[in-house]
Amino acid sequence: MDSFGDLLSGFVVVLSWHNFLYMLIGITLGVIIGVLPGLGGANGVAILLPLTFSMPPTSAIILLSCIYWGALFGGAITSILFNIPGEPWSVATTFDGHPMAQNGKAGEALTAAFTSSFVGALFAVIVITLAAPLVAKFALEFGPAEMFAVFFLAFCSFVGMGKEPPAKTVASMMIGFALAAVGTDTVTGQLRLTFGSTELLGGFDFLVAVIGLFGIGEILLTMEEGLSFKGKATGINPTVVWQTWKILPRYWMTSLRACVIGCWMGITPAGATPASFMSYGIAKRASKNGDKFGTGDIEGVIAPETAAHAAGTSALLPMLALGVPGSPTAAVLLGGLMIWGLQPGPLLFVEQKDFVWGLIASMYLGNVVGLAVVLTMVPMFAAILRVPFGIIAPIILVICAIGAYTVHNNSFDVIMMLVFGVAGYFLKKCNYPLAPLVLAIVLGDKAEEAFRQSLLISQGSIAVLWSSKLVAIIMALGLLALFWPMVSAGLNRVLKPLFAK
Amino acid sequence: MSNPPDAPASTGPRHRTIEMGVAAFILALGAITMIGSLSVGIGWAAEGPQSGFFPFYVGLLIVIASVINFFRASSIARGRQFAEWGQIAQVRKVVIPMAIYVAAVPWLGIYVASGLLIAGFMRWLGRYGWLMTIGISVVMPILIYVTFEKWFLVPLPKGPLEDLLGL
Numbered sequence: 001m002d003s004f005g006d007l008l009s010g011f012v013v014v015l016s017w018h019n020f021l022y023m024l025i026g027i028t029l030g031v032i033i034g035v036l037p038g039l040g041g042a043n044g045v046a047i048l049l050p051l052t053f054s055m056p057p058t059s060a061i062i063l064l065s066c067i068y069w070g071a072l073f074g075g076a077i078t079s080i081l082f083n084i085p086g087e088p089w090s091v092a093t094t095f096d097g098h099p100m101a102q103n104g105k106a107g108e109a110l111t112a113a114f115t116s117s118f119v120g121a122l123f124a125v126i127v128i129t130l131a132a133p134l135v136a137k138f139a140l141e142f143g144p145a146e147m148f149a150v151f152f153l154a155f156c157s158f159v160g161m162g163k164e165p166p167a168k169t170v171a172s173m174m175i176g177f178a179l180a181a182v183g184t185d186t187v188t189g190q191l192r193l194t195f196g197s198t199e200l201l202g203g204f205d206f207l208v209a210v211i212g213l214f215g216i217g218e219i220l221l222t223m224e225e226g227l228s229f230k231g232k233a234t235g236i237n238p239t240v241v242w243q244t245w246k247i248l249p250r251y252w253m254t255s256l257r258a259c260v261i262g263c264w265m266g267i268t269p270a271g272a273t274p275a276s277f278m279s280y281g282i283a284k285r286a287s288k289n290g291d292k293f294g295t296g297d298i299e300g301v302i303a304p305e306t307a308a309h310a311a312g313t314s315a316l317l318p319m320l321a322l323g324v325p326g327s328p329t330a331a332v333l334l335g336g337l338m339i340w341g342l343q344p345g346p347l348l349f350v351e352q353k354d355f356v357w358g359l360i361a362s363m364y365l366g367n368v369v370g371l372a373v374v375l376t377m378v379p380m381f382a383a384i385l386r387v388p389f390g391i392i393a394p395i396i397l398v399i400c401a402i403g404a405y406t407v408h409n410n411s412f413d414v415i416m417m418l419v420f421g422v423a424g425y426f427l428k429k430c431n432y433p434l435a436p437l438v439l440a441i442v443l444g445d446k447a448e449e450a451f452r453q454s455l456l457i458s459q460g461s462i463a464v465l466w467s468s469k470l471v472a473i474i475m476a477l478g479l480l481a482l483f484w485p486m487v488s489a490g491l492n493r494v495l496k497p498l499f500a501k
Numbered sequence: 502m503s504n505p506p507d508a509p510a511s512t513g514p515r516h517r518t519i520e521m522g523v524a525a526f527i528l529a530l531g532a533i534t535m536i537g538s539l540s541v542g543i544g545w546a547a548e549g550p551q552s553g554f555f556p557f558y559v560g561l562l563i564v565i566a567s568v569i570n571f572f573r574a575s576s577i578a579r580g581r582q583f584a585e586w587g588q589i590a591q592v593r594k595v596v597i598p599m600a601i602y603v604a605a606v607p608w609l610g611i612y613v614a615s616g617l618l619i620a621g622f623m624r625w626l627g628r629y630g631w632l633m634t635i636g637i638s639v640v641m642p643i644l645i646y647v648t649f650e651k652w653f654l655v656p657l658p659k660g661p662l663e664d665l666l667g668l
Contacts, residue, residue: 181556193537351605390627394619456549
């Protein structure tokens with residue numbers, strides 16, 4: 001097989017000493033970021049991105065993607081020990097994980113969570129290895145109209161699949177597009193929407209937005225809730241790990257289901273958070289212990305963790321193959337690619353073989369290393385959470401400010417970060433989703449370019465969006481995703497009487 | 502005056518008011534986007550769609566979605582609280598120092614401003630002793646200095662103190 005050879009050469013790239021070191025640093029930093037409130041995968045990567053500008057792209061992406069894996073692992077620690085989801089996708093893990101810790105089974109819960117995360121990620125990486133080259137090859141034929149249709153599909157899935165009201169998702173997404181449009185028009189070079197302000201000439205940077213919305217906004221929410229960390233003790237040792245590993249294979253069906261749900265939700269940009277909830281809900285309905293869910297059932301830890309990690313990992317598939325990220329963190333990584341001078345999209349597989357396969361190989365290794373790191377260092381990471389909020393909060397604020405400054409070495413960005421932070425607080429409180437906003441800022445210019453180029457080809461006729469079979473199919477899928485709540489409700493009404501008989 | 506028996510123990514702004522306010526604010530952003538787009542042209546020029554073409558419709562969608570959100574918000578129960586005043590005071594305790602910090606960075610440099618922010622937080626919110634406060638607020642900026650300027654070679658904004666020290 002073609003991709004197998006490519007993968008092997010990818011391993012050769014990764015297994016150099018400094019890349020392996022970056023991997024270790026990335027995982028450790030990632031877990032710390034995942035454990036701390038106000039620092040998550042997306043803005044952790046955003047803060048560190050400017051530091052990688054001078055690094056070779058392959059090392060940089062290994063460092064940053066390992067931070068992402070680490071953050072995915074880290075979320076489980078706080079959910080289980082402290083009943084505080086460090087990341088939104090680990091909310092579902094608290095349902096059974098924390099009761100397990102209260103029953104004195106913290107070690108089992110953590111082992112189950114980490115192992116499930118690992119299984120989910122591994123499944124997703126295998127899917128990426130097999131599917132991404134094919135998708136990319138297929139997408140090489142795409143013209144601007146097809147590209148726009150893919151963007152359309154991605155953004156429609158947010159509206160249809162998200163649990164927030166559609167009008168709010170649309171509003172938040174369109175704010176992202178509007179912010180992306182500020183500054184120089186990438187097609188004609190004309191200035192727009194700057195209203196005479198010199199600060200806005202360069203437009204809004206998505207990194208600043210991510211750090212503000214996710215970092216500062218999260219700190220404000222944490223302050224409001226007045227968190228006090230009261231954690232359960234960790235008793236994780238090789239015996240516990242071994243005992244848990246012996247019972248885990250019994251739940252292979254739950255795992256497999258969670259893997260599939262996770263991959264599906266990660267590739268269509270619905271994301272890790274809904275995937276974890278959906279997987280938890282389905283496992284609860286399917287399991288014979290369903291009524292024990294919520295009181296500390298190990299299956300209730302396996303299901304959401306596997307799905308969250310599978311979704312988080314597979315979100316990189318559309319990012320690599322199409323240039324359309326499936327999650328905010330993938331969006332930040334995509335922004336990184338552009339900054340390092342790589343053109344994301346299907347051509348990446350042709351022109352930057354080393355880079356792509358190095359990244360994919362690092363996903364395999366990163367998750368193995370990650371599992372080893374978290375299993376051995378849990379007590380250390382839990383200790384970080386015992387540092388009082390009064391010390392940790394200002395330090396996080398300072399780190400966010402430095403992160404925002406280093407994007408363009410501009411103090412104005414630090415002000416914008418605070419503005420985004422306050423906006424993020426209100427948007428979050430009012431149930432506006434932030435992920436579509438971030439994705440729209442990152443993809444805004446590209447989506448607009450694709451749209452305008454397709455219109456140029458058709459000389460202004462909007463019919464170009466259903467002119468060929470392929471475009472029409474993708475656009476139809478987009479519309480289906482957009483109106484999914486109505487479609488599924490309708491299907492239910494039609495199908496239920498049929499099955500009832 | 503005593504509270505009626507069924508009144509909630511704590512008060513705060515109504516969720517309805519805030520949510521309507523947020524929708525109105527977003528609507529204004531949409532309107533600004535549309536106006537800005539109109540001024541650069543939203544039509545068709547020799548080189549294809551003009552610069553304002555795409556953002557104009559983006560703005561239009563923001564306005565439409567915000568109108569829906571505004572009317573939906575107006576049907577939120579009046580009894581629902583956005584947050585308690587006490588909680589909002591907590592949030593303000595971060596936003597105000599942060600605003601001062603952000604304004605101070607260009608004048609004092611990021612190191613001094615950060616040290617002061619950490620010290621202020623620890624002293625007045627965390628109620629730590631002076632020794633601990635000064636210790637951490639001096640060590641952190643030095644740590645940041647070494648990491649960024651020496652290790653990653655990323656220069657951060659400096660102020661009068663750094664000039665004095667000749668850094």
